[in-house]
Amino acid sequence: xxxxxxxxxxxxxxxxxxxxxxxxxxxxxxxxxxxxxxxxxxxxxxxxxxxxxxxxxxxxxxxxxxxxxxxxxxxxxxxxxxxxxxxxxxxxxxxxxxxxxxxxxxxxxxxxxxxxxxxxxxxxxxxxxxxxxxxxxxxxxxxxxxxxxxxxxxxxxxxxxxxxxxxxxxxxxxx
Numbered sequence: 786x787x788x789x790x791x792x793x794x795x796x797x798x799x800x801x802x803x804x805x806x807x808x809x810x811x812x813x814x815x816x817x818x819x820x821x822x823x824x825x826x827x828x829x830x831x832x833x834x835x836x837x838x839x840x841x842x843x844x845x846x847x848x849x850x851x852x853x854x855x856x857x858x859x860x861x862x863x864x865x866x867x868x869x870x871x872x873x874x875x876x877x878x879x880x881x882x883x884x885x886x887x888x889x890x891x892x893x894x895x896x897x898x899x900x901x902x903x904x905x906x907x908x909x910x911x912x913x914x915x916x917x918x919x920x921x922x923x924x925x926x927x928x929x930x931x932x933x934x935x936x937x938x939x940x941x942x943x944x945x946x947x948x949x950x951x952x953x954x955x956x957x958x959x960x
């Protein structure tokens with residue numbers, strides 16, 4: 786059901802603004818998302834780290850088989866697909882209580898950041914909520930979203946509004 790809904794979603798102006806920024810900055814932009822959809826890629830971003838995984842990929846819960854593209858949808862009730870090893874196939878998603886993907890790489894990129902932008906987050910869910918504090922001493926930090934996040938005090942500036950309206954003009958100032 787989640788795949789069905791996500792397949793119908795389309796990128797908004799914020800996704801497009803990030804893709805255009807990536808075109809200008811190349812590998813100097815590190816785009817890390819908590820979202821599991823493909824909207825960044827649909828907007829044109831090529832280097833996206835999905836810290837909570839990707840909805841349109843699956844993996845085995847038992848063996849070391851690499852995650853694979855999988856856009857299947859299932860009608861309820863359904864049987865959980867099995868891997869050749871006998872394990873169960875599950876979405877390549879980080880559920881609550883599981884460790885997000887590639888945290889070492891994320892913190893390495895945060896150490897090198899000169900500008901950090903958090904977009905549309907509540908500022909509550911860890912470890913992402915602590916990313917701004919990690920950058921605070923060496924980077925300008927911006928929040929963009931409709932409401933102030935819980936960790937508002939950690940940001941250099943808080944830009945309230947819809948991301949699709951704020952990001953294009955913010956990036957003109959930041960770059």
